[in-house]
Amino acid sequence: MLKSTYHVFFSNLANPLRVEIVSQLKEKPRSVGEISRELKVEQSKVSHALASLKSCNIVDFKQKGKQRIYSLNKKTILPILKLIDKHSKTYCSGNCKFCGGGK
Amino acid sequence: MLKSTYHVFFSNLANPLRVEIVSQLKEKPRSVGEISRELKVEQSKVSHALASLKSCNIVDFKQKGKQRIYSLNKKTILPILKLIDKHSKTYCSGNCKFCGGGK
DNA sequence: ATTTCATATGAAACTATATTCATATGACTT
DNA sequence: AAGTCATATGAATATAGTTTCATATGAAAT
Structure with missing residues (x-):
């Protein structure tokens, strides 16, 4: 690769x-x-x-x-999005830039 | 989200x-x-x-x-990279732009 | 408290990516 | 084969991201 x-x-x-x-x-x-x-x-x-x-x-x-x-192409993308969802739930408090600073 | x-x-x-x-x-x-x-x-x-x-x-x-x-942060990143590896193996023939057009 | 070493920060200059609009192609229909 | 509708393409401009360099901060040592 x-x-x-x-x-x-x-x-x-x-x-x-x-x-x-x-x-x-x-x-x-x-x-x-x-x-x-x-x-x-x-x-x-x-x-x-x-x-x-x-x-x-x-x-x-x-x-x-x-x-x-x-x-x-769900086979690749859905699991990746799921991992990111979990990541943001685990590591981001509501106020970090990543989770959407503005909100 | x-x-x-x-x-x-x-x-x-x-x-x-x-x-x-x-x-x-x-x-x-x-x-x-x-x-x-x-x-x-x-x-x-x-x-x-x-x-x-x-x-x-x-x-x-x-x-x-x-x-x-x-x-x-291996917990999130490693599985994502693994999914992309698998994706490129499955969907990319050696000559597509994604897999590295030049090579 | 001054110096040194490690890392961070800001802002200007540079580069890459996205948006837009005009036009081209391609698949059908008549 | 001319027309129509759906989508693609190219190139100029606009926007966003990266690199660079000078300087700031922060932790330890003297």
Whole structure:
């Protein structure tokens, strides 16, 4: 494995929109248009985000007519998110920057 | 949990130096100076990196005289890295950008 | 209390990443 | 093959993150 593999993977998720899309796709697969409308985010922005996620196989898609239906690679991502949830519960008191300084 | 928690966590590891430090601390705890010397990276750069990792409790330290001995929060990080290893083995053929396009 | 060594901090300069908008492609339909 | 709808792409600009360097802090020793 290359030295940079982790960093590339983490970079991919180091972005609020991409994380939002991941969360949304936890529930069910969606087309680009659906993602765009539901999140109220411009189409090309969503496309760029999906291309990035796809480049690390965090999402995949199947063509369905004109649409592309994107789905989450749950096998990898769900356990990682679960570990982070547990981490923040264990190590972060309500007022740390990580847990959301502002709140 | 805040919407941004994941993104903050991932951002923290979305950096080659911080990932390198994490890898190095897998083996054993080290002082700032040791990290700096072993990785041949300037001290203040290492300090900034450690401050960032500390802000998400990815590392912790104990004071030892003038030194700070930093250690990895293995409980969270090791399983996450393991999941990513498995992910890249499963989903990445040798030539994808993620696995290290160049190689 | 001054010096030394280890580490942290701040801010400017530099670099990388994201957003935007105009346009291209690709799959269907007529 | 022309038109339409869905999505992708490229490139300029905008924003965010990193590096660097000078200096500050803090712990121990003299």
